[in-house]
Amino acid sequence: MDSKRLRIAMQKSGRLSQDSQELLKSCGFKINLREDRLIAHVENMPIDILRVRDDDIPGLVMDKVVDLGIVGENVLEETMLERQSQGLPTSYKKLKDLDYGGCRLSLAIPREEEWTGVAALQGKKIATTYPHLLKRFLAEQGVTFKPVLLTGSVEVAPRAGLAEAICDLVSSGATLEANGLKEVQVIYRSKASLIQADTELYPEKQKLVDRLMPRLEGMLQARE
C-alpha cells in the first residue's frame, strides 16, 4: 500500500457499512466497492478504503495502521477498556460525531421472567460481546457477574442454557423479540463516529483531511 494515500477503515458489512458508504459517496468519493475487495481505491482522490470487521477498527486507528476510521462508539469504548487492561496504546482523535448507527447496549432476560433490577444479576452468567462495558456498568451498581464471551448470536445464550441474561446491541428490538427476550436495562448509548490516529499526518494527507472535513460537515448539516 502507498503510504502517501490516506487510509480510511470502515466496516465491511454490518450496521454501519451502508450508511458509511453513502456518506463517503456524498462527500464526492468515487469508489467501486466490490464485495470481494478488502482494499478499495478512491478513483478521484489519493485515498484507500480498508474494509474490515467493525471490532478491529478502533485498534487499527490506535495502532496508527490507518489514518481515519468510522466506528461505533460502543466498539470504540469497549476496545479502549480492553486495551487499557493490556497496557496497549489507546489514544485517538475524535473528528466528528456522525448521524447514523444509533443503537443501545442493553441487558435482556427471557420474556417470561420478572425483572426486579440489576441487583438480581449478582453472581449470574451474562453472555456478551462487550464484557468491559458491562463490567464497568455493573461495578458501579456493586454487582459482580460471570461473563460468557460470545462474538455473535449472543441472543441464543439463555435458551441454550449458557447464561441467565445477555448484554447486546439493540436497535429495532427485532432480534430480542425473535429470541424470546426482553430489554430490561440500557447500559450504553452509541452512534457512529469518525476518528483519526493520534499522530501527525503527512502534510499532503492532512491537507486532504482539511479539505474533506467541511464537505462532511456540510453534508451532515444538510440532512439534519
Ligand code: PRP
Ligand atoms: C447487533 C446485535 C443484534 C442486532 C440487534 O448486531 O448483536 O444481533 O444487531 O438489532 P435489532 O435490535 O435491530 O434486531 P450487529 O448488526 O451490530 O452485528 P455484529 O454483532 O456482528 O457486529
Ligand code: ZN
Ligand atoms: Zn461486530
Ligand code: MG
Ligand atoms: Mg450481532
